[in-house]
Amino acid sequence: MELFGYNPPMLLAHAFVIAFGLAVGSFLNVCIYRIPKGRSVIRPGSSCPHCHHPLRPWENVPILSYLFLRGKCSQCGGRISWIYPIVESTTALLFYLLFLKYGFDTPFFINVVFFGMLVGLIFIDLFERLLPNVITLSGLTFGLLMSPLQSGEFFQGTQLFGTYNVIWAHYFDSILGILVGGGFLWLVAELYVRVKKIEGMGFGDIKMMAMVGAFLGWRYAWLTILLGSLLGALVGSIYIYALGKGRRYELPFGSFLGVGAIASTLWGQELLAWYLAQ
Ligand SMILES: [Zn+2]
Known part of the structure; x- marks a missing residue:
């Protein structure tokens, strides 16, 4: 039937x-x-x-x-x-x-938790300019612990130590994701403070990107930052030039990162293949 x-x-x-x-x-x-x-x-x-x-x-x-x-x-x-x-x-x-x-399949259940947290973060940041630790830090822990059950496309097993247990390869890639995701944003925030003498980014964004890295590994954490920054630049220009808002208007960067993380999860493989072919 x-x-x-x-x-x-x-x-x-x-x-x-x-x-x-x-x-x-x-x-x-x-x-x-x-x-x-x-x-x-x-x-x-x-x-x-x-x-x-x-x-x-x-x-x-x-x-x-x-x-x-x-x-x-x-x-x-x-x-x-x-x-x-x-x-x-x-x-x-x-x-x-x-x-x-x-x-x-298992990645469905892992990413349902991930997307639920991202939707929460996107809207809380949009309304309150806040990325609560209760979501980012518990997400980071959950993403890291569950990384062996995450989709293989995110965790390809970094071949630094030759062939070794695939479970540890996933944990290694997840830890690398935390370091790359959180670390890169921390570096940008440090540079902002040193060069422009203003707090451009909060610790919330850094913890959120560490969480994204835990779920998606370093490649897709990097893709998330790229997509989130592009979206932020686009929305930022619209605000400044079309709506006449001041340059000091604080954009919800976490919301853009959240959208970037969702796109990376759903279409990251295609986006990375396209980007690397350019
Ligand atoms: Zn009422």
Whole structure:
């Protein structure tokens, strides 16, 4: 039996990944709102930010509740931010892209955690210019510990010591990723302070790139910095020339790095092959 060219169990898997992404996106909304305020992400449950009435289950369904309530609280009519459905649908789309790339292979589960953390960091940096340690440092630890289960395309086994255990090769590449990702940004930050006498980059960016390196190894950490810088330069020029903002306007560099890390994970192999062929 086939439905739209798929067999039913396959369709169920696709639907599961999207529902899972929406649910994680809903949890990420709580994290994005509460972590910068230093509040618990578990208790209490979600409530309206205007009248504080606790949300009932039907008011807390990703995207659907927002559409059904037309973006307004059922009690006080206060506006519900459109950021919530954006975060939920973005997370679902990213999880789905990971599923298309990896199926239910181990890299899917590792990178679902990675992408969840990245979405959190992208939006927290965008709103608060903050990259919380609770995400970057736990991500760094998780990425390093799980690196043997990560996709082989990121960890090709550095041949410095001849042939050796593939698990240690992955750990070695992950540690190299931490050093290259974090180290390069630390160097740039140091140069900025020495030459321009201003703090151009926070330690949050450095820790975030160390986390990206732990998940993706040194090659893709480098690609992430390249893509994030290009995106930052592009958005920065638009801000300065088109919108007339001052040069001192602080851009959310962590958000750009996050987008770069997502692109590196999903399409890094193709991007690197294209870049090296130029
Ligand atoms: Zn309300």
